[in-house]
Amino acid sequence: MILRSAPPSPFGRKVKIAAGLLGLSDRITIVAADTNDASDDLRTQNPLGKIPTLVLDDGQTLFDSRVILDYLDHIAGGGRIIPREPNARFAALRMQALCDGILDASILRVYEARYRPQAIHHQPWLDYQADKVVRALAVLEAEPQALDPVPHVGQITLACALGYQDLRFAGTWRANHPQLVAWLDRFAAQVPAFDQTRVAT
Incomplete structure (x- = not known):
């Protein structure tokens, strides 16, 4: 492939x-x-x-x-990163959707800076995207996040969403989200591919 x-x-x-x-x-x-x-x-x-x-x-x-x-x-045989049991499955898929939403909003902010001259940046629209990230991270911070022995799709996506905040937004999320910082440290320690796919800031 x-x-x-x-x-x-x-x-x-x-x-x-x-x-x-x-x-x-x-x-x-x-x-x-x-x-x-x-x-x-x-x-x-x-x-x-x-x-x-x-x-x-x-x-x-x-x-x-x-x-x-x-x-x-x-x-890979099924049921490895997408649980088979309905409650666990939809919880993982919901978490993936939330964290994909963080990424979508973050990338739109990056693209605004990359492709539009600063003179025509639309700040209310940028704030609208930033607020999505703030709200989603607040929800994730308030709910202790598990880490499965083989992380599911939601946990994988959360790690990538937090990593992207480090890459493109200088890790400013870290100051107000100590639970997520600790969770990401555990993920990185458990999943070698996380550090192997890290891009230097």
Whole structure:
């Protein structure tokens, strides 16, 4: 399989960490993708031109990260990072959705700075995105987070969301979220792929 991604992508990082946890890393070749390059064949592999995209052995493609993680769990036997029991399953999927939302809002803030001149930045819109992150982190901080022996999709995504706050926002989240800081330290100690996929700030 071929994973089209880029090192800073937190969604690509989700896939790499999941592959490591499931023992599938040696079955995936990572090929860099440039979403801004119209000639990159990413746009034929994924008509949205987004990463991550997973190219299967038969040439079919899967996207986005949630679908790819579901597929990796499936080929690893199922029930490994997506629980089978309904209550646990939907709790993990809900957590994944919340943390994907943190990432979506954070990336929109990054893109605003990257692609629009500062003179036309729309501060109320930036504040709207930032507030999503503040609210979501407050909820996660208030609810002690478990860490499964094999972290599920929600826990993987939480780690990537916090890592992205470190990468793009200088770790400012840490001062007000000591429980999440401690949780991320435990995750990093338990999951070698987290440090292996870290991008220098």
